[in-house]
Amino acid sequence: MTNDQATRATAVLVGLDDPVAEVPAIAGNKAATLAVLRRAGFEVPPGVVVPAGSLSVVADELPASVQAALLKVPELLEARPWAVRSSSTAEDSEQASFAGQFETVLGVEADGLADAVRRVWRSGVSDRVRAYAGGRGRGRMAVLIQPMIAAExxxxxxxxxxxxxxxxxxxxxxxxxxxxxxxxxxxxxxxxxxxxxxxxxxxxxxxxxxxxxxxxxxxxxxxxxxxxxxxxxxxxxxxxxxxxxxxxxITTLPGAGPELIPIPIEVPPGYWERDAFHEPVPISSFGKVMLTEQVLKVLPSVFAEFGVLIDRPEAAVIGGWMYNRLVPVGAPPAERRGGRGRPSAPPRWLLRILMRVHPAIRRRTRAARRAIASDLPHTVIRRWNEEWRPEHQEEIARALALDLGALSDEELAAQLDRRLELVAHPSHAMVAVAYWIVVYELAAVCRELLGWDTAKTLALLEGLSTTSTEPARQLAGLAQLAESRPAIRELLTRVDETTPERLADVDAEFARAFERYVEANAHRSARYDVVDPNLAETPHLLLRLVADQIEIEFSPDDLAEGARRRRDEAADEARRLLASHPEADRERFERILARAREAYPAWEDRVWWTQSVQTALLRYLALEIGRRLADRDRLSAVGDVFFLEARDARSALFDGADRREPARVAKGRRAWAMANPGPSTYGEPPSGEPPFDLLPPAARLVNQAVLWGSTQFFGEPKRASDTATVVGTPASAGRYKGAARVVMGEHEFEKIRAGDVVVCPTTSPAWSVVFPSMGALVTDSGGILSHPAIIAREHGIPAVVGAGNATSLLRDGQTVTVDGTTGVVEIG
Structure with a gap:
């Protein structure tokens, strides 16, 4: 920069035709590029720039000199309204585009110009930009003002x-x-x-x-x-x-961003399935610890206690994607079962003998008998409600109160050890198996006595999963409070990343209420990986949902009343049909219904406390470790910590070794995996149905329940839909026509508009806050007992789950009709 340029850079406004506007350090990359192209004769609209130097002071309000200069814009740019856009010194560069990260304000008139410039300027210091920038830095913000083009x-x-x-x-x-x-x-x-x-x-x-x-x-x-x-x-x-x-x-060409590092495809013997429900994208290196600690290490002992004829789950990373399989009790190694071919089932006469004489099977049969005789499923549900959940809640409150930045390396490592110990608590798996058994009993008795299918049976339980609806209920309370405060209502008409910071200046009481809501509900990962920011880190998304609830006039009381009515109607219908049955049948139905209604809320409840919140707490620990390693030049950026395995990240705090290269390789391999998704399965599936009819009654009940529950949760495999319709599992009754909105993760919540048909790979319980804004739901994966299905029924919106390729087939803005009763989504 020349001395003359430096002097002119202190000017509060610089025209695009001024040569100084071609200097990126002054005008930012966007404006500087347009100034260069305008001078070269390209048809670029005229404009003025508020230089980066004028906005370098960290403050909440525009400097007085800038506000005064903006009064001259009507003389400099007569055509109006204007478009006010960011022009950061970091965006539109060869390293990163920052596309969509900063604010743009359109249709600006003179009386709103200062506010628009301020919004754009403040968007440069948002949490979203900080996360996107990582180690690159956010640059300094200049602001570009141009006449809007009335585009045809x-x-x-x-x-x-x-x-x-x-x-x-x-x-x-x-x-x-x-x-x-x-x-x-x-x-x-x-x-x-x-x-x-x-x-x-x-x-x-x-x-x-x-x-x-x-x-x-x-x-x-x-x-x-x-x-x-x-x-x-x-x-x-x-x-x-x-x-x-x-x-x-263009920064997204193949080879731009993370280097794509190919992964050799090595398929172990046997049959493997990809869990697209929990892992719609490749899991991060750090995030794998949730799978190993909570599933692979815990399930064998839980299966043994209940008498499930599954010895253990196994996982394999194939081409960067996680694949799973279940190994039956007594099964020989895969290579002894014919390698990659279809496993052949023994004849029934041999199976009958094996069921009676195989030591491992006999042990599981006895365990199942003990589990049912002692009513282990009901005991587990009670322990969750009265013992395990309160313990988790108390421990989580202590963890959230910690200042991780103030801990020594040793104390931080001890917190990670403690978190992994809690992730491995058996309650997550114990409650899942107990829930499946209790709810299966209800489905079985309704099928036997009433001829009902699963969808009809689940109407008996509608509205009982309050964990699914409570965040939206509390958000509705915030919406009611906001509606009564004109200043807050006005603020929520233009929500951006800086809005949460401005709440206290506008209305201190509402700011405190919002902060309490965030603390109570937002420290939950919306997916099953630590790599994704959660809603506590992006609170402006919650404020947009508050604004949506004001618009749609969402009533949680009406929602709860509708669910209670449907639940009561289903129970009344069942009792009418059972009136002619023997008293023993009626008593059996009432006993099993009462148990299922007690167990039903536990499914979503345990996911909240044992998985969603635990994943968020692991993320916070990972970020603090990443900050320390980046400060010590052992990582290139804080976020690279997610590409180290959890225990390796812990070791890096102490061993002094440089982790930049391992993180680069892991990041490149994950990027390659995302660009090269693997098939849904490898190998040949086992032939035939499990011979549960050969088992004694207790073992038969337990194993049928676990097979039924896992199938209803994950859903049956679906073929790809054609271009005319999308077909999946009917999950929540009703019919709705509206605009499709493809939402690939919680980072795209801001795309959702009230009444949209949300189309997504899956949802977790953390998505419950956006359900009041939806008109209907379509997911790629999941079954009738999956999280999206449960939450949709609790909110009374039509839903089709397990549709296979809906996110690939449907496009934003398409008109679709969702039939949650038939499982069909019509396009057009």
Missing amino acids: AAGVAFTTDPVSGRHRTVIEAVEGLGERLVSGGATPERWTLEEDGSLEAPPGTTALDPGKARAIGDLARRVEDHLGRPQDIEWAIAGGSLWLLQARP
Whole structure:
């Protein structure tokens, strides 16, 4: 920067035609690039920049000099309204785009200009940007102000295909403003212009014609030629002119970001299934500890105590994806069962003998008899309610109160050891098996005496899983409080990452209520991996949900009353049908119904306390370890800690070894795995059905219940749906028509608008806060007893689960009709 530039950089406003605007350190990368292109003759709208130096002071309000200068903008930019956009010195760089990380405010008039500039400026210090930036740094924020283009069509164009890496121009276009494309509010037309000049047009085009598409392709190519590398541009067409709104290097080409490091595919003998429900994406190295400690180490002893004829679960990482299998009691090693071929079932006469003489099977049969005779399932549910859950709650409260940053390395390592010990508490698995047995008994008696299927039976339990609805109930209380406070209601009309920080200045009482809500409900991981931020780390998403509840006038009391009514109606119908049955049948039904109603809430409850919160606490420990290792130059960035296994991260606190290379390799392998998803199964599945009819009554009940429960939870395998309909498992009755919104994880909660049909890989109990905003739900995985199915029934919204490829087939903005009674999703 020259002395003259340095002097002019102190000016509060810099025009795009001023040469100083071409200096990224002053105007930020976005504005500087546009200034360069405008001087080169490209059709870039005029604009002014609030330089980064003017906004470098860490404060909550704009400096007085900036506020005064903004009063001159109407003279400098006569056309209005304006678009106010970020131009950070870190965004639109070759290292990272920061796309979607900063705030943009459209349709700004003079009286709202200062507030819009402030919102954009403050978005540069949000938690989301801090997490995205990692070790790269967030840069300094400049703000760009330009006249809005009244677009007839707008969109983006890539001069290299960002998926395949081929050198061709990919154009995405929508009618009207490009914001509809960026926000997911419209499904774009996708045009492809090859290097040889051939043009591929989508069916039913409305935004572009071939001539306009070629003009956009030519513009993108000229920008690439001028800037010297592949570009991602934003464009708009208005009044016959093609405007260039933004240009940035493509940072998502194959090879950009984490290096893709191939993983050799080595498939162990036997049959393996990928758990797409718990792990819709490859699990992180650190996150694997939840699987090993809570499942692989605990389930063998739990199966033995209940008399389940499964010796142990096994896991294998194949191509970066986690695959599981269950090994039956007494089964020979896979390589002795014919290697990779289909295992052959012994004849029934031999099975009958084995059931009686095999020592391991006899031990499990006796264990099942003891479990049923002592009513172990009911005992476990009682212990959860009266002993285990309170213990978990007390320990979690102590953990959340800790200042991890104030601990010594030894104390931090001890906290990790303690967390892993608690993750391995048997209550998570014990309650699951007990729940399956008790609820299976209800399903079996309803099938036998009433001829009901599982879906009909579950109506008897509707509304009892209060853990699924309590976060939304409390959020509704916040919405009611906000609605009564005009200042808060106004603040919630424009929620961004900085809004939670501003609550106290607007309304201290509401700020305290919101803080209590976050502490009580938000320290939960929404997926089953420590790599994902939780809602306590992104509280602005919760404020957007509060705003949604105000809009839809959600009533938790009406919700609870509707569930109680449906539950009572189902019970009344059952009793009418049983009126002609013997008294013993009626008493049996009432006894089993009472037990199931006591057990039913425990499923979601134990996931909250033993899994969701524990995963969040592990994440906090991992981040603190990562901060220390990054400060000591043993990791390149704090977030790289997730690519170390938990115990290796612990060791790194003390051994002084550099972990940057192992983390780089693990990150690259995970990135490769995400780009190369494995098949749903490897090997041949066992043939035939388990011969449970050969077992004594108690062992038969236990094992049928576990097989039934796991099938109802994970769902049956589904074939890929065609383009006309999506078919899955009917999970919550009703029919709803609305706009689809594909949400691949909790990081996309902000896409959800009131009344949307949310389409996602799966949900966890932490998603319960967004259910009041949904019109219906469609998931790729899960069965009728899975978390998304349970929460949908509790909220009374239609749901189809286990649809296989819904997130690939459906697009944002498509009109779909969800039939939760038949399991069919109609497109169009």
